[in-house]
Amino acid sequence: MPIIVNLDVMMAKRKMSLNELSEKVDLTLSNLSILKTGKAKAIRFSTLEAICKVLDCQPGDILEHVKEN
């Protein structure tokens, strides 16, 4: 998929673990894992808002569009 999820990069920058993020954004570990590994087909605005709030970043920092070859 041409949309890449850079959640792990942002988590590393903020030095936050998946468990900690899961608790703060009120998402299950499995759902966060789906998002982190790029298996997710869609993301709700509410989820994106919560992640941005916790990681103190913009949606563009988490999602990136890459052109397909």
Add this chain to the structure above:
Amino acid sequence: MKIKTETILTFSKYLALLGGVWYSILWGSQLTTLVTSFINPDWAKRTYEVDLNLLNIREHSVWFYTGAMCLTIAVSVIKAFIWYVVFQLLSKLKLQTPFSMEVEKKLERIAYLLLAVWIFSSIFWKTYIYYLSKATGIQLPANVSGDEYLFMAGIIYIISQVFKRGIEIQEENQLTV
């Protein structure tokens, strides 16, 4: 008295199994008739599943008779298999989560098998009867219409495609965070 859907499902499942067993007995007896007709035609007349019209063809040509019997047996075998797949489908179907790949694949298989029944019982059989009447002058009744199988195949194929879309939507829903 309120009949639960699950009860109907269980009942249908065993009904499908019964259908499969019935058609298995049918093609088995048709095969027995064919085999016994080679050994002793008089025995064949007394077998359970015997079509005297077909046995009359045997007096003209063994090959014509064998061809007609093979077509009849092929249709019965496919019908038995369809019932078996229906039984498998109803066994796998869960009312809480009906959209699964297994169910979709089984529905698609049933549609293809029904199409095969239509091809055998309508196209092949009608062509065979026409050819037979030209060659021997024997008029066999075209009592097997078979066109309903094409309709059923179409309907079930559409249902299988609806299931496919349902699975995609379910998957998308599960992968939305």
